[in-house]
Amino acid sequence: MAEFVMPSLGADMEAGTLVEWLKKPGDAVKRGDIIAVVETQKGAIEIEVFEDGVLDAYLVELGAKVPVGTALAVIRGDGDVPAAPKAATPEPVAPAKPDVETVVPEAASAPVTLPPVGAPVAPSGRLRITPAARRLVAEKGIDPATLTGTGPDGAICLADVEGAKSGVPAKPASEQPRTGGFDMGAMRDAIAAAMARSKREIPHYYLSHRSDLTAAEAFVAGRNAGKPPEDRILIAALFVKAVAKALKKYKEFNGHYENGAFRPGESVHIGMAINIRGGGLVAPAIHDAQDLDLDTVMDKTRDLVARVRAGRFRAKELSDPTITVSSLGERGVEALFGVIYPPQVAIVGIGAPVVRPWVVEGQVVPRSTVTLTLAADHRVSDGHRGGLFLSSIDKHLQEPEKL
Amino acid sequence: MSEDRTEAALRQELHRIAPDMEIEDIDREGDLREEFDIDSMDFLNLVSALSKSLGITMPEEDYDQMGSYDAMLAYLKAHTS
Numbered sequence: 001m002a003e004f005v006m007p008s009l010g011a012d013m014e015a016g017t018l019v020e021w022l023k024k025p026g027d028a029v030k031r032g033d034i035i036a037v038v039e040t041q042k043g044a045i046e047i048e049v050f051e052d053g054v055l056d057a058y059l060v061e062l063g064a065k066v067p068v069g070t071a072l073a074v075i076r077g078d079g080d081v082p083a084a085p086k087a088a089t090p091e092p093v094a095p096a097k098p099d100v101e102t103v104v105p106e107a108a109s110a111p112v113t114l115p116p117v118g119a120p121v122a123p124s125g126r127l128r129i130t131p132a133a134r135r136l137v138a139e140k141g142i143d144p145a146t147l148t149g150t151g152p153d154g155a156i157c158l159a160d161v162e163g164a165k166s167g168v169p170a171k172p173a174s175e176q177p178r179t180g181g182f183d184m185g186a187m188r189d190a191i192a193a194a195m196a197r198s199k200r201e202i203p204h205y206y207l208s209h210r211s212d213l214t215a216a217e218a219f220v221a222g223r224n225a226g227k228p229p230e231d232r233i234l235i236a237a238l239f240v241k242a243v244a245k246a247l248k249k250y251k252e253f254n255g256h257y258e259n260g261a262f263r264p265g266e267s268v269h270i271g272m273a274i275n276i277r278g279g280g281l282v283a284p285a286i287h288d289a290q291d292l293d294l295d296t297v298m299d300k301t302r303d304l305v306a307r308v309r310a311g312r313f314r315a316k317e318l319s320d321p322t323i324t325v326s327s328l329g330e331r332g333v334e335a336l337f338g339v340i341y342p343p344q345v346a347i348v349g350i351g352a353p354v355v356r357p358w359v360v361e362g363q364v365v366p367r368s369t370v371t372l373t374l375a376a377d378h379r380v381s382d383g384h385r386g387g388l389f390l391s392s393i394d395k396h397l398q399e400p401e402k403l
Numbered sequence: 404m405s406e407d408r409t410e411a412a413l414r415q416e417l418h419r420i421a422p423d424m425e426i427e428d429i430d431r432e433g434d435l436r437e438e439f440d441i442d443s444m445d446f447l448n449l450v451s452a453l454s455k456s457l458g459i460t461m462p463e464e465d466y467d468q469m470g471s472y473d474a475m476l477a478y479l480k481a482h483t484s
Contacts, residue, residue, distance in 0.1 A: 224463045229451035232463060234443050277423055277440065305444045309420075329442040 002051055003059075003071035009040060009318040010194065010341075016040045017065040018072060023055045029075060034314070036072060041183065041190040043282075043311040045318065053077045187280040198342050202257075203378040206337050207386050211394040213353055213368040219400035236327050237298040239350050241403040242396035243325055244268045244289035250389035252381045253346040253374075254322045262345065262380045267291075271321025271341065272301060274308045282308055283324045283341060284317035294403060328352045335371040345377035348393065409457065409479045413472075416452045420445050431472040438472065457483050 006016050020037035023029055034046045035055065056074040060066055149156035198204075216238050224232040247254045247268050255264040268290045271283035284307075286292070286300045307313045326338050327350040334354050338347035351371040358367035374390045396403060414426055421439040429438040436446060450469075454461045459482045461469075469475040 221463060226462070229447060229454050229461060232447060234447060236443070275442075277421065302444065302448075306448075329444075331436055331442070 001056070001077060002053070002075045004035065004047075004049055004055075004073040004075050006038065006066050006068050006070045006072055007047060007315045007319060008068040009045060009315055010190075013040055013068060013190070015065055015067045016045070018060050018062055019044065021058065021062065025055050025057050027055050029053060029055055037312075038315070041186040043183075043187075043313070046312065046314045048314065048316060049075060051075060051077060184279055187276070191280060194341060195339050198339050202340050202342060202345075204340060204375050205378050205383055205386065207374045207376075207383060207390050208335060208337075209372050209387075209390045209394060211370050211372050211397055212358060213370050213397070216397050216400045217353075217368055231295075233294055233298040234301070235353075236329070236350075237294050237301060238397060238400055238403055239327060239348075239393075240270050240272070240286060240289055240297050240301070240325060241292075241294055242393045243323070243348050244270060244292075245396045245403065246389055246392035247323065248290060249392060250385060252385060253376060253389055255345060256322065256343040257345050257377055257380055258343045265322030267322070269320050269322045271324040271344070272304060273324055273326035273338075274305055276308065282313070282318065283321060283326075284308065284313050285321040287316075287320075323348070325350065335373055337373050338375045340375055340377060345380045347375050348390075349373035349375070409483055410476055412453060412456050413476055413479060416449055416456070417472075419452070420449055426472070429472060432474075433471055435469065435471050435475060453479065459483060 006018075009016075016038040017040075018036060019039045021035070022037065023033070023035040029035055029049050030052050031048075031050055033049050035049050036047045038045050038047055053075045056076040058073050060070065060072045066072070147156050213235070216235055220233060220235050220238065251264050252262070254268055255262060257263075267288045269285040269287050270289045271285050273281055273283045275281045284304050286297060286304065289297060292300070304313070304317070321341070321344065323344055324338065324341050324347040326336060326347060328336055330352055332352045334351040336349035336351055338349045340347050349372070351373070353368050353370045355366050355368050357364050358369060359365075360367070372390055372393055374386050376386050417424070417426070417439060420441055424439050436442070439445075441449070446466075450461050450466075453459075457479060459479070461478075461482075465478065468478045
């Protein structure tokens with residue numbers, strides 16, 4: 001018997017609203033099946049199940065907003081018997097599941113002790129407060145007991161603490177304008193929370209390197225010649241592949257920094273920063289990029305962009321990128337220095353291609369070039385290795401036929 | 404295919420990719436990608452859709468003839484007539 005829980009889709013997510021069930025009680029489910037859709041700050045997310053079995057019962061009503069970690073349904077494994085009626089279960093209601101009050105696991109790099117509180121407490125005996133709010137409360141020396149929570153089940157969330165500071169009550173996110181499946185105000189808040197945390201906790205260092213794109217562009221042109229548009233690739237696919245290949249050797253840029261330690265990624269899941277019309281961005285993953293050929297990377301990128309535009313993507317794609325690649329495309333400026341998305345430890349920026357004078361075999365010639373940048377976490381790596389990693393990406397771009 | 408249908412197809416696909424933009428508000432001779440705020444993936448999807456609905460190939464070498472709304476429209480008309 002397993003519980004199907006509201007997943008965390010990133011360090012900035014505290015709760016989600018269940019908006020759709022795609023399976024009914026009694027339906028057989030397989031690992032990887034999409035069984036529910038959850039509305040979050042990042043839009044509607046499809047949630048998959050992680051075991052085989054039968055959906056036994058719903059535990060949460062449609063439309064309910066619940067914290068990360070809340071059980072949404074019971075999945076009966078193949079060997080399990082159907083659940084007994086609830087009344088027959090002798091154990092107390094509080095199951096041994098993750099602490100729902102602490103809705104997002106926080107890195108130990110910001111240890112904060114909750115000041116003892118007396119007054120209003122949740123039935124569990126603890127004040128319901130999110131970690132981000134808890135930290136801000138401690139920073140500002142505010143007594144959380146004086147605050148009114150507007151989060152799920154009255155939990156105190158960051159906005160409540162910020163509201164208390166300025167004397168203005170927190171504005172419910174639902175009042176913000178929506179664009180194409182996204183709550184833009186909530187998305188801005190989510191980006192603000194993640195980026196503020198990144199800049200607060202991660203000691204970034206930055207490197208920049210200019211790369212000759214001639215070989216890569218010629219390769220793409222040759223490959224696309226005579227092909228219908230739907231079979232053409234974009235140079236962005238080469239960037240993804242080049243980064244994935246470079247990470248094979250430079251593993252300290254691929255993974256997560258959590259609880260005071262770096263955990264290298266077992267695979268390369270490249271988060272593709274994709275901007276959303278009207279504002280905001282998300283960086284869902286291209287999974288196992290090291291094992292994919294260029295056409296597959298291109299197909300996956302195309303699919304991700306289409307789903308981001310439609311405001312619908314999968315839980316796994318948002319929660320598990322091990323590095324981010326942010327590309328400005330063909331328009332815009334020549335360099336971009338990224339902010340690392342925690343708990344990741346690096347972001348590769350790719351500027352817009354620019355034709356500039358370049359020296360080839362002693363002659364100055366016009367060449368199409370691109371500025372590659374790296375922002376990386378100094379707790380995990382140093383500039384020396386960062387430089388080698390960045391120039392390795394460049395080397396792979398010079399041999400596009402091997403990507 | 405009539406010229407009206409060609410332009411209708413272009414408008415329809417542009418609207419699908421950039422639903423927040425009005426053709427009446429853009430500079431028809433300005434950079435198509437800038438005017439509609441579309442990236443290279445959007446542009447490729449636009450070309451894919453037009454190529455299918457109008458039955459033309461639109462090779463990559465011709466992209467520089469599709470730089471603005473008017474240029475794109477002229478290109479489509481020239482290749483569908």
